[in-house]
Amino acid sequence: MSSSFKFQCQACCSHTQARAGVFSTPHGLVETPRFMPVGTLANVKTVTAAQLQATGAQMVLANTYHLHLQPGEGIVAGAGGLHRFMGWDGPMLTDSGGFQVFSLSKMRKITEEGVTFRSPRDGRLIELTPERSIQIQNTLGADVIMAFDECPPYPCEREVMEASVARTYRWLERCIGAHQRADQALFGIVQGGVYLDLRQQAAASLAQLDLPGYAIGGVSVGEPPELIEKIVKATTPLLPPEKPRYLMGIGTYREMAQAIAAGVDLFDCVIPTRFGRHGAALVQGERWNLRNAQFREDFTPLDASCGCYTCQNFSRAYLCHLVRAKEILGYTLLSIHNLTELVSFTQRIREAILCDRFTTEFAQWLAPAAASV
Incomplete structure (x- = not known):
């Protein structure tokens, strides 16, 4: 392997085989564990490279x-x-x-x-x-x-x-x-x-x-x-x-x-952008259909705990309107959020591994229960 590539393990979970590491490449570092967006045709559907970078994707x-x-x-x-x-x-x-x-x-x-x-x-x-x-x-x-x-x-x-x-x-x-x-x-x-x-x-x-x-x-x-x-x-x-x-x-x-x-x-x-193009959002691991009437007059953020551009600037009502009107912007805003959601999830797990709190902080998702997405 070229010297440009190196994987370094920084911390291991004391209860599982989970690990936090850094993968070095010629174009920069990838902090692991990490979700990677799919850009099949040299684009992550509906989002620009700058918007993609803002999601935390590496x-x-x-x-x-x-x-x-x-x-x-x-x-x-x-x-x-x-x-x-x-x-x-x-x-x-x-x-x-x-x-x-x-x-x-x-x-x-x-x-x-x-x-x-x-x-x-x-x-x-x-x-x-x-x-x-x-x-x-x-x-x-x-x-x-x-x-x-x-x-x-x-x-x-x-x-x-x-x-x-x-x-x-x-x-x-x-x-x-x-x-x-x-x-x-x-x-x-x-x-x-x-x-x-x-x-x-x-x-x-x-x-x-x-x-x-x-x-x-x-x-x-x-x-x-x-x-x-x-x-x-x-x-x-x-x-x-x-x-x-x-x-x-x-x-x-x-x-x-x-x-x-x-x-x-x-x-x-492909879940984040595929869901986005179908008017769906990932919120704390759940799939929400923004076409539903319950969101038409809901002026709260999609997820108040999310720091993405979508959640910081737009309401559920606006997203519902865009999706119902089949406006392209709606698909972009939902994709931005969904990408941020999954990248952030793996980033939070990484931080928990570094502090050896993975099994306690993510017990909900480690338990043998049906997947939410």
Whole structure:
């Protein structure tokens, strides 16, 4: 790993595996645990880079597959790389396109060589191999890039999952061979579905490769929350403690708190902006529909305890009006709040870990209760 990348653990919880740390990248520090907003097409939907920074976000995601389709990695490189292209000067991560192997299952074909997709834009065939994924990510220029993996659905037969895990490992070896830039950290991804022994085998195999960081993938693809919790608890302890650990696609209060207790450092999810675009707000872990009539004459802030731009300047009544009128500003203001909500949640957990108060201050979310979001 380049000297530009370093993970330092600052404090550990005395009752769980939770830890507070700092992940150093060429574009700055990421204080962990930390929620990372998703900016699939080099933008976090409906918010500007300045608004995003004000939410407390430190690291942002973009997607290899979608940027390859539009505008193309060559145009991004011509702009000076992904950071300059979208006006974000903080750390960035690009997904490999592996999740699209799952989400676009009706439009792709998997072989040992890679995956062939049918473009949803113009119908042309797009071949994405481990080498091609890494080449595109090298060109985009994010700080952290992800190995190209196969993400099977839930449920999945064991024989199919065994073959998928083996293929994901072979693809990882090809990704390592194709990776060309020392200023980008390549993370491997643990797959295995709900089969804990396959997860543990995959984690042990990946750990031997001494990568800059590790991710747990293939969760939140249809399985119930209690299975996600079991997967994370079984897998995380096998990942190297001196490296950052990233749980992909998770963004509810309870799921993040449980994963942090298992030793996970980083999270991402589309929930904040997706909810915002549907007129919903996250308030203390609950989902509120701002279209509801109860908010029409409610002139209090969305959340009086929140310091975001939305809560400091606008009322629930105004947000209700904007959402009912389908004004774009409403979606922006709700997204700003929702992003702040999840980033702040992980920041508060970090502060609690540093003071060894994690289990007492966040007991509500560590208890085995149904998720609120």
